[in-house]
Amino acid sequence: MKQVALYGKGGIGKSTTSANLSAALGESGRSVLQVGCDPKHDSTRMLMHGEPMPTVLELVRERGAASVALGDVVRTGYAGVRCVEAGGPEPGIGCAGRGIIATFQLLEERGALEADVIVYDVLGDVVCGGFAMPMREGYAEEVYLVTSGELMSLYAANNIAKAIARLAERPRCRCRLAGVILNAKGMEREEDLVGAFAGAIGSRLVATIPRDRVVQLAELHRRTVIEYAPDSAQAGVYRRLAEDLLCNTDLAIPRPLTQDALESLAIDHTPL
Amino acid sequence: MPSSPSPLTTPRSDGCTLAGALSVAAAVADGLTVIHGPAGCAHHHVSLLLTTLLDRPESRMPCLLSDDLGEEEVIFGGEAALARALDEAVARSPGSIAVLSTCVAEAIGDDCRAVASRVPGTIPVVVIPVGGFFGGGFLEGERAALHAYGRLASRLFDPGRGDDEPVVVLVGEKNLEFEADAHADELGRLLGHLDQAVGLRFVREAPTAALGRLPGADLLVLREPALGPVADRLPVLPGTPRIDAFPVGLSATVGFLSAVGAALGLDADAACEAELDHQETVLARFAGLAGSRVRLPAGNRWLAELAEALGLVVDPAGVPLPVPDPAPVGTAGIARLLSRWRRAL
Numbered sequence: 001m002k003q004v005a006l007y008g009k010g011g012i013g014k015s016t017t018s019a020n021l022s023a024a025l026g027e028s029g030r031s032v033l034q035v036g037c038d039p040k041h042d043s044t045r046m047l048m049h050g051e052p053m054p055t056v057l058e059l060v061r062e063r064g065a066a067s068v069a070l071g072d073v074v075r076t077g078y079a080g081v082r083c084v085e086a087g088g089p090e091p092g093i094g095c096a097g098r099g100i101i102a103t104f105q106l107l108e109e110r111g112a113l114e115a116d117v118i119v120y121d122v123l124g125d126v127v128c129g130g131f132a133m134p135m136r137e138g139y140a141e142e143v144y145l146v147t148s149g150e151l152m153s154l155y156a157a158n159n160i161a162k163a164i165a166r167l168a169e170r171p172r173c174r175c176r177l178a179g180v181i182l183n184a185k186g187m188e189r190e191e192d193l194v195g196a197f198a199g200a201i202g203s204r205l206v207a208t209i210p211r212d213r214v215v216q217l218a219e220l221h222r223r224t225v226i227e228y229a230p231d232s233a234q235a236g237v238y239r240r241l242a243e244d245l246l247c248n249t250d251l252a253i254p255r256p257l258t259q260d261a262l263e264s265l266a267i268d269h270t271p272l
Numbered sequence: 273m274p275s276s277p278s279p280l281t282t283p284r285s286d287g288c289t290l291a292g293a294l295s296v297a298a299a300v301a302d303g304l305t306v307i308h309g310p311a312g313c314a315h316h317h318v319s320l321l322l323t324t325l326l327d328r329p330e331s332r333m334p335c336l337l338s339d340d341l342g343e344e345e346v347i348f349g350g351e352a353a354l355a356r357a358l359d360e361a362v363a364r365s366p367g368s369i370a371v372l373s374t375c376v377a378e379a380i381g382d383d384c385r386a387v388a389s390r391v392p393g394t395i396p397v398v399v400i401p402v403g404g405f406f407g408g409g410f411l412e413g414e415r416a417a418l419h420a421y422g423r424l425a426s427r428l429f430d431p432g433r434g435d436d437e438p439v440v441v442l443v444g445e446k447n448l449e450f451e452a453d454a455h456a457d458e459l460g461r462l463l464g465h466l467d468q469a470v471g472l473r474f475v476r477e478a479p480t481a482a483l484g485r486l487p488g489a490d491l492l493v494l495r496e497p498a499l500g501p502v503a504d505r506l507p508v509l510p511g512t513p514r515i516d517a518f519p520v521g522l523s524a525t526v527g528f529l530s531a532v533g534a535a536l537g538l539d540a541d542a543a544c545e546a547e548l549d550h551q552e553t554v555l556a557r558f559a560g561l562a563g564s565r566v567r568l569p570a571g572n573r574w575l576a577e578l579a580e581a582l583g584l585v586v587d588p589a590g591v592p593l594p595v596p597d598p599a600p601v602g603t604a605g606i607a608r609l610l611s612r613w614r615r616a617l
Binding site: 061088093094 | 343344345346347348349350351379380381382
């Protein structure tokens with residue numbers, strides 16, 4: 001079983017990438033579970049064709065944890081991908097991080113975390129210990145940083161690298177950085193910059209996902225690109241990423257950059 | 273916690289802000305305290321208060337209500353649970369309701385003040401800005417509570433009511449102290465020499481309505497000098513006289529009467545004479561201690577004065593004598609201390 005987690009700045013395209021990755025893996029015959037770990041609970045929307053998903057925490061709140069069965073929270077979407085949304089509190093209240101911990105405890109108790117590949121789509125940044133929990137407790141063994149060439153996106157990716165490096169010091173922690181995924185914004189020399197960033201933190205650029213209008217169109221039709229435009233070049237990119245991910249054994253403990261080093265790197269790779 | 277007779281008394285400042293604030297809020301005679309947090313936080317403090325009150329069977333058990341936060345409230349926010357607890361509190365018709373927060377509620381950012389502001393009706397709700405270990409320890413919590421009740425006092429003040437007699441207010445009694453009431457009784461006895469009385473204990477066993485007497489205070493008597501910053505912010509008239517501490521020691525007790533007289537414009541000479549006579553009577557009961565070789569903590573003026581008055585011989589090789597912390601208040605406190613010394617010798 002492979003357990004991968006996609007982390008990155010909010011709005012960078014983690015959910016789109018996760019859903020297409022899961023769809024490609026599902027199409028290839030693997031059993032796949034995608035767990036959305038964001039209170040917005042929109043990670044699996046494309047896989048579920050926009051069908052509203054009951055979230056784990058919503059049901060726990062309504063019925064109590066003891067009354068929530070696996071079938072209540074796991075729904076099957078495109079290509080047989082099983083989908084779960086953790087959910088969480090309304091913005092500005094409560095503790096979403098604790099919600100992630102409670103969700104994983106429930107899924108673990110119900111035996112839900114079984115598949116050839118589990119894809120965890122985690123909130124934009126590791127804002128507190130709760131969002132580091134999938135890494136800390138050994139769920140997310142292989143972390144992929146999703147980033148663009150924008151400085152703030154790289155900054156968030158570097159912060160997540162810091163969390164992985166810190167957690168990797170713990171004797172029983174199996175969490176490692178598996179690579180960097182560029183979800184391109186179309187900036188000049190963007191791939192050079194992100195590739196250099198990946199190398200600088202002791203990892204590598206595993207995929208470049210170009211900016212393509214078909215992604216927007218697929219989302220408007222509540223489909224993954226894999227389903228909406230299966231013959232498109234973009235679908236091919238996601239499929240290659242899925243195959244690379246299955247073969248990837250190049251796992252590392254990252255060496256996060258200082259703020260100055262990160263900014264210097266960005267300046268060196270940005271046309272003036 | 274009770275004042276331990278051991279010199280190894282646990283520092284009071286080690287508790288959390290909730291404990292400090294609760295020591296004040298629970299002392300409002302007709303008050304109800306809502307603890308916004310897990311039931312365990314309330315349980316812990318109920319146990320503490322119960323232990324404190326065991327030796328005082330006449331004392332009432334403070335009215336505490338927990339809103340019993342669980343994991344669900346931690347994840348989704350605990351404000352709804354607090355609102356429900358406040359509804360229940362209102363239904364019990366207390367004189368006032370205090371709201372105290374805990375570590376976990378503070379960590380998730382619940383807004384107690386906003387929830388409390390929506391409580392309908394005429395029962396005053398006092399939100400004391402504490403949050404478990406956030407914001408300091410016991411003393412910070414205690415002072416935050418005194419500030420909060422000070423604000424309530426200004427809302428309750430009726431300027432038209434007027435008091436015939438000067439209002440002497442005791443500020444910041446250590447409510448978990450075993451001898452707290454004995455200390456207040458002693459101050460009442462001393463004030464009696466001047467035909468005065470304790471008008472308000474702020475805050476100990478005072479009903480909510482009585483707190484409204486604070487802004488009309490003619491004299492504030494602070495439990496200890498460290499309460500100065502608290503007194504600075506109390507809603508009293510500018511220039512209201514203040515005595516910075518309860519009196520400790522023979523001469524300080526007589527000096528207290530002089531200070532009260534000066535503050536209230538009274539001639540205190542006769543009162544001081546009466547107290548000196550009383551002290552002589554007390555010391556005479558312990559005349560048998562004279563000549564005993566004793567060891568006392570060095571550098572303590574009131575102890576040195578007492579040793580001299582009793583004719584004790586202070587000697588590093590002498591019998592060690594217990595000295596309670598906090599120190600005994602007034603002549604009555606010294607009499608209790610001397611009884612213990614007599615047993616030790």
